[in-house]
Amino acid sequence: MPANDLEPIPVQERTIALVGLMGVGKTTVGRRLARRLGLPFADGDVEIEAAAAMTVSDIFARYGESEFRAGEARVMRRLLEGPRKVVATGGGAMLNPETRALMKARAVTVWMRADLSIVAQRVQRRDTRPLLRGRDPLEALGQLAEARYPVYAGADLVVDVTGGAHAEAVEAIMRALEAHGVLESRP
Ligand SMILES: Nc1ncnc2c1ncn2[C@@H]1O[C@H](COP(=O)(O)OP(=O)(O)O)[C@@H](O)[C@H]1O
Numbered sequence: 199m200p201a202n203d204l205e206p207i208p209v210q211e212r213t214i215a216l217v218g219l220m221g222v223g224k225t226t227v228g229r230r231l232a233r234r235l236g237l238p239f240a241d242g243d244v245e246i247e248a249a250a251a252m253t254v255s256d257i258f259a260r261y262g263e264s265e266f267r268a269g270e271a272r273v274m275r276r277l278l279e280g281p282r283k284v285v286a287t288g289g290g291a292m293l294n295p296e297t298r299a300l301m302k303a304r305a306v307t308v309w310m311r312a313d314l315s316i317v318a319q320r321v322q323r324r325d326t327r328p329l330l331r332g333r334d335p336l337e338a339l340g341q342l343a344e345a346r347y348p349v350y351a352g353a354d355l356v357v358d359v360t361g362g363a364h365a366e367a368v369e370a371i372m373r374a375l376e377a378h379g380v381l382e383s384r385p
């Protein structure tokens with residue numbers, strides 16, 4: 199069904215979709231946020247890997263980025279059409295126009311933003327991101343930021359998560375969700 203045909207969903211019932219660059223903390227913060235909210239959690243990359251029975255790196259290596267993106271769009275559709283949850287998207291998912299339309303119809307989107315120098319340090323911990331392999335992380339992330347920040351800027355909420363620990367990022371997102379009317383106010 200096209201995203202436009204879906205009934206509008208009240209903000210308190212929407213899935214919370216985390217978007218932003220690789221390494222900003224969508225996966226690890228998203229899992230903690232879901233626990234905090236008592237919602238199920240799903241990670242786009244984990245779902246793609248399960249569907250393909252292959253790692254993200256292997257999908258890129260064997261089939262190329264465009265096949266990965268097609269799989270990513272299918273997975274995002276399933277996750278966004280399903281019951282309310284916290285979704286950690288892969289950093290490129292929001293670039294797909296259909297995924298964006300579904301997000302607009304079904305989710306509250308949160309752009310997690312951090313200084314590139316911090317993100318560059320974090321992505322060096324694991325060699326699981328094919329778009330960064332063999333490249334200077336700061337330079338590669340800078341190019342991705344240039345191309346993607348205008349798209350991420352279309353998110354409903356922007357949360358700066360620079361510097362702090364995971365728990366601080368969760369708190370910052372909780373405050374933003376509260377201010378947006380997604381959560382009941384806490385005492
Ligand atoms: N706020 C944070 N404080 C400390 N480490 C973090 C924070 N956010 C993410 N990290 C670390 O950075 C790395 C990348 O985080 P991850 O959640 O996989 O990001 P993403 O899913 O956005 O690519 C992981 O090692 C994670 O533990």
Ligand SMILES: O=C(O)C1=C[C@@H](OP(=O)(O)O)[C@@H](O)[C@H](O)C1
Nearest residue numbers: 219220221243288289290327328
């Ligand atoms: O930004 C991207 O294009 C990508 C981000 C990755 O997810 P994370 O943002 O969770 O690292 C993963 O989907 C793939 O390596 C491509």
Ligand SMILES: [Mg+2]
Nearest residue numbers: 224225286288
């Ligand atoms: Mg991730």
